[in-house]
Amino acid sequence: MATAAAACCAPLGSASLSDTEAEATARVFKALADPHRVKIVNLLATSPDSVCVCEFTEPLGLSQPTVSHHLKKLVAAGLLEREQRGTWAYYSLRRDALGGLAAAVDLQGGSR
Amino acid sequence: MATAAAACCAPLGSASLSDTEAEATARVFKALADPHRVKIVNLLATSPDSVCVCEFTEPLGLSQPTVSHHLKKLVAAGLLEREQRGTWAYYSLRRDALGGLAAAVDLQGGSR
């Protein structure tokens, strides 16, 4: 049985995916189905510390409300974590969730 | 360095993702950002042979044009392969592409 896959979504190679499982899996993919959100994840993946909202707007070339919108979607998908420090909001990558997604996509380890 | 990641898209953990790379990666995720397409991939992943279009409509509960629409998106993303056999069109899973995606998502192997 897979280990981290349950932390994210059902593996693509599982015997028979229920409609609910397919929806849950699609929801995680949908969170990553935007270039800006891919870049957010990439920025967080390459940063050792959490990053505050104000540091995203410039590399993304987006307004602050739009950045908040994308961050909210990634948090809702379980891929990011939010932490408030005084006036600032810091976001960090949930690397276990990303690992779970990788396991769910991998047909070799995730299912068979 | 990663091996199969290039066959799909740039890894999420790469040093610095360009806008073009982020778009390419998001495009693959977008192909899987639909419950019906997730189920199509799951059906193909659990089937040893390729599957013809007519076999998808019933388990998906979709009309034939809609199924063709989804299949076309998955082929365009490089995840499926199409083969014509007489009157029928058979689709199969490109398991190497899915493996490449898994490698791109995996922060351990894909980038570090």
Add this chain to the structure above:
DNA sequence: ATCTTGGATCGATATTCATCGATGCAGGGA
């Protein structure tokens, strides 16, 4: 208390997308 600043929410808008009926098209009989 007032001002400033960071960030979330709201409202509006333009674009993308999923879905299906109708149609077109190619291949295989009869």
Add this chain to the structure above:
DNA sequence: TCCCTGCATCGATGAATATCGATCCAAGAT
């Protein structure tokens, strides 16, 4: 040749989404 069948494309429609300006709220600082 004509019909039938499987599949792709077209056109239309309703829903979801990305984006931003304006606004609101909370937390410090003066």
